[in-house]
Amino acid sequence: MVVYSFYIFDRHTECIYSKLWARQDRPISSGGTAARPLSGSSASSGPAVPDVGPARARPTRLSAQDDAKLVFGTVFSLRRMVQQLGGVDDTFVSYRTGQYKLHYYETPSGIKFVMLTDTQTANMRSVLHQIYVNLYVEFVVKNPLSPVEHPGGEGVANELFELALDQFVRGFP
Amino acid sequence: MHFKSLLLLAIQHVTDRVVFALMIINKAGGLIYQHDFAEGLNQLSSNDYLVFAGTFHGVHAITTRLYPLSHQTVATRSSLSNFDRPDPPSGIEVLETESFRLQCFSTLTGTKFLLFTEPQQANIEGILRRVYELYSDYVMKNPFYQSEMPIRCEGFDRRLVAYLRPLNSR
Numbered sequence: 417m418v419v420y421s422f423y424i425f426d427r428h429t430e431c432i433y434s435k436l437w438a439r440q441d442r443p444i445s446s447g448g449t450a451a452r453p454l455s456g457s458s459a460s461s462g463p464a465v466p467d468v469g470p471a472r473a474r475p476t477r478l479s480a481q482d483d484a485k486l487v488f489g490t491v492f493s494l495r496r497m498v499q500q501l502g503g504v505d506d507t508f509v510s511y512r513t514g515q516y517k518l519h520y521y522e523t524p525s526g527i528k529f530v531m532l533t534d535t536q537t538a539n540m541r542s543v544l545h546q547i548y549v550n551l552y553v554e555f556v557v558k559n560p561l562s563p564v565e566h567p568g569g570e571g572v573a574n575e576l577f578e579l580a581l582d583q584f585v586r587g588f589p
Numbered sequence: 590m591h592f593k594s595l596l597l598l599a600i601q602h603v604t605d606r607v608v609f610a611l612m613i614i615n616k617a618g619g620l621i622y623q624h625d626f627a628e629g630l631n632q633l634s635s636n637d638y639l640v641f642a643g644t645f646h647g648v649h650a651i652t653t654r655l656y657p658l659s660h661q662t663v664a665t666r667s668s669l670s671n672f673d674r675p676d677p678p679s680g681i682e683v684l685e686t687e688s689f690r691l692q693c694f695s696t697l698t699g700t701k702f703l704l705f706t707e708p709q710q711a712n713i714e715g716i717l718r719r720v721y722e723l724y725s726d727y728v729m730k731n732p733f734y735q736s737e738m739p740i741r742c743e744g745f746d747r748r749l750v751a752y753l754r755p756l757n758s759r
Contacts, residue, residue: 420657438657486651493648494684497641501630501705502688509686514679515656532657539685 419585420516420532423487424552424572427526431484432566433573437585487530491520509541521545527552551580608753609689609705611720612638615737616699618646622740626753630689630705649680649693649701692717716756723748 424433491508498508510519512535519537521529521544529544555577556562562571609629613622620642625632633641656678684691685708694702694717702724704717727745728734734742 436657483655483657486655490648490651490655493644497644497648498684498686500633500637500641502686503631506686506688508684511652511681511684513652513656513682515658518652518655532655 417537417588418534419588420534422532422581422585423484423528423530425484425488425491425528425530426566428565429488429492430567431481431488432569434480434484435578435581436480487518487532488528491518491528491530495520495522510539519544521548523548547581547584551577551584555580607707607757608716609707611705611749611753612642612703613724613740614642614646614701614703617737618643619737621738624746624749626750627757629707645681645693645703646701649695652680653678694718694721696721716753719752720749723752 418437420438421434421436423431423435426432494508494511498506507522508520510517512518515535517533517535517537519531519533519540521541523529527548529548531540531544533540555574556566556572559571559574562574566572607629608626610623610625610627612620615621620639623638680695681691681693684693688708690706690708690710690713692704692706692713694704694714696702702717702720704713704720706713723745727748728740728742729736731742731744734740
């Protein structure tokens with residue numbers, strides 16, 4: 417099982433956290449940050465503009481920020497379509513293309529968790545729920561220094577959350 | 590003996606299979622066919638169905654672009670093992686929700702077949718392939734059918750219902 421990337425969107429449709437685990441097989445032009453996984457928004461370094469450089473560099477590649485917008489747009493449209501056809505209680509769980517699989521989980525408070533994995537992966541809904549309960553609630557919501565809302569990802573990408581998430585995802589078989 | 594039990598298993602799979610609906614979307618994103626075969630999904634107005642098809646067409650195009658690994662890397666890796674050209678990135682193939690499952694079959698010409706079924710099902714590709722056969726036989730070979738236009742072919746309707754209804758009632 418390979419996890420490619422992970423996104424959190426708040427109820428204002430903003431991407432408050434994104435992380436990319438995708439392997440980097442290509443020669444890296446701008447060295448330095450190559451070996452370690454690149455995280456999107458880090459709270460410590462000022463404005464949280466995710467700059468996920470070399471892994472994303474494809475001729476027609478969008479910036480990571482645009483990617484997050486595309487992911488949100490996709491998820492939002494699919495969710496509405498599913499609700500239209502399956503009733504308001506129905507939620508969309510995942511979709512699969514020839515190359516990757518996207519898993520989706522939404523909390524009652526409207527926070528959306530999205531994970532991109534390889535196509536062989538089974539249902540990850542419970543995993544996303546665990547990330548919400550064990551990591552997000554513990555390290556972001558219960559953090560007294562964290563704001564209630566997270567404009568620009570502020571307060572989400574703290575050290576504990578990043579570390580725990582990374583360990584959690586790397587612990588998958 | 591083993592084969593027999595496999596066959597039985599396959600038959601059992603067929604028995605709890607419910608096909609809710611079929612939609613066909615042309616390469617421009619327009620809905621050209623929509624038919625319900627069983628209760629289970631909400632009925633939309635014909636305008637909403639058109640919007641649904643258009644939205645799906647757009648989302649399908651976006652999903653081809655979301656793959657986080659660069660396609661180039663994948664291409665070079667596969668060209669080492671064989672000289673085939675890698676498949677172009679595909680959009681949504683299966684969409685799962687709590688109450689239904691949507692299988693999308695996109696032909697090489699860009700026509701999309703959407704099949705709405707029960708969530709717990711295997712081998713819907715087989716059904717879709719058969720539907721595509723019916724489409725080629727009774728729609729594309731119909732001399733009065735204008736391509737990319739809404740499908741109003743009685744023969745296609747009849748064969749489709751004849752093929753899918755027994756699957757549902759079993």
